[in-house]
Amino acid sequence: MKKILFVASEGVPFIKTGGLADVVGSLPKCIDKEYFDVRVMIPKYTCIRQELKDLMKYRTHFYLDFYWQSQYVGVLEAEVDGVTYYFIDNESMFSGFRIYSDNVLDEIIKFSFFCKAALSALPLLGFQPDIVHCHDWQTGLIPVYLKERFHDGEFFRNMKSVMTIHNLKFQGKWDVKTVREITGLPDYFFTPDKLEAYKDANLLKGGIVYADAITTVSNTYAEEIKTDFYGEGLNGLLSARSNSLRGIVNGIDYDEFNPETDPYITNNYNAVNFRKEKIKNKRALQAEMGLEQDDKIFMIGLVSRLTDQKGLDLIAYIMDELCQEDIQFVVLGTGEERYENMFRHFDWKYNNKVSANIYYSEALSHKIYAACDAYLMPSLFEPCGLSQLMALRYGTVPIVRETGGLKDTVEPYNEFESTGTGFSFRNYNAHEMLATIRYAKYIYYQRRREWNKMIDREMATDYSWHTSAKKYQEMYDWLIG
Secondary structure (H helix, E strand, C coil): CEEEECCCCEEEECEECCHHHHHHHHHHHCCCCCEEEEEEEECCCCCCCHHHHHEEEEEEEEEEEEEEECCCCCEEEEEEECCCCCCCCCHHHHCCCCCCCCCCHHHHHHCCCCCCHHHHHHHHHCCCCCEEEEECCCCCCCHHHHCCCCCCCCCCCCCCEEECCCCCCCCCCCEEHHHHHCCCCCCHHCCCCCEECCCEEEEEHHHHHHEEEEEECCCHHHHHHHCCCCCCCCCHHHHHCCCEECCCCECCCCCCCCCCCCCCCCCCCCCCCCCHHHHHHHHHHHHCCCCCCCCCCCCEECCECCCCHHHHHHHHHHHHHHHCCEEEEEECCCCCCHHHHHHHHHHCCCCEEEEEECCHHHHHHHHHHHCCCCEEEECCCCCCCCHHHHHHHCEEEEEECCCCCHHHHHHEECCCEEEEEEEEEECCCHHHHHHHHHHHHHHHCCCCHHHHHHHHHHHHHCEEEEHHHHHHHHHHHHHHH
8 A cells, every 4th residue: 555645735625725725635535545545734724614623633742843942733633535634733833814924934934834844743643655745835845854854764764755836936935044044954955956046045946856756737837837938937947857747637526516416506417418408507697697688699707816827918908899799708706906897897888798796606606617608718827727627517618828737628629620629829919819719609609510519529528536646646656666
């Protein structure tokens, strides 16, 4: 039995701010339990909901030398869906209403403590993983510590580490002197070939340098991050380590996102009966959003954080032009004020065509995936992207820019061969996007049988976690040998 420990800053069902938590919560459930014992370790935040805290049992506690102090470390345990979770407890580190703060130094102290405490707890738990699988910069020190202070101990000597990059933009950077004091690492770790980058200490860089294998969340993103544009200053290092770098696309939970059983949508449907049943969700959403009741109109959906990364400046540029045509546009999300106000403005200006919902609602997001004809995702960069996978699952045709995971998961429609699961455009250009939307609209209105065949193909794709889990298992086998 091979033992794997996931270490991360968040994981469902306990705590979630984004896609990272879905990976950490869903992937261990899908890895073959006959060959692998996968467990998860996250901080015990005080903002975890009480009914989830009630599942946790005390395991042990100890004191850790950290940043010139002796710090308490409690370890709790819970089991959910057959997966064991461990929680590192220290109220001074993990209190507050949110799990992340805007104070970078506080974050670096908190997660440096977490990395050291996580490794120190393992001998006391009697769990000796073959591989510690680290996620994003918050766990970047673990591969470093495994090659440094923990390396001499019998318990840790053969332990391997994997570093998964979910979003390269966030790296955990601060000045060298302070980080050296916080981490307790010797001077020689803070050189340009190790943790130092552009005069700062960089925790993600440490993880990338010292991990035995590196993964990111799609094949295309694994290639893109070796270039200047996407590499966020670490492209040289990622190119140098390209032999150890692989892309594995995220999955989605096929039980949670299932149009046949989804409790949030008005009419359940499947790949066989969508031609008759899917439209009923569109009627219900038009009624709920106060849009014109029209079965035939081309309805586009967008559920997103409203930030630059998501390509919303392209939408702003062509929205007036698009709204002259026979379309409806339903938006859900929150984010930067200028994009929130942009969508509010177009809702006011084209009230019967645009519905801007500037908040977040799980229920409404499911209704949009089920009701719309097309789903727009023109991202500037997208490591993996989950929304397009949900759109495919619900038979809603994605219109995406060819970047990262979008390029890997949406096959562009080819009218001559009758292949493809969506529409895509290459350049980050508003009118190229508009031309692609118009082409999709033309197929929808003029070649309806082709459109429905595309939905048949996309509902037959499999982006469940089971597919990704097999690829992670191959990597674990390769590493353990």
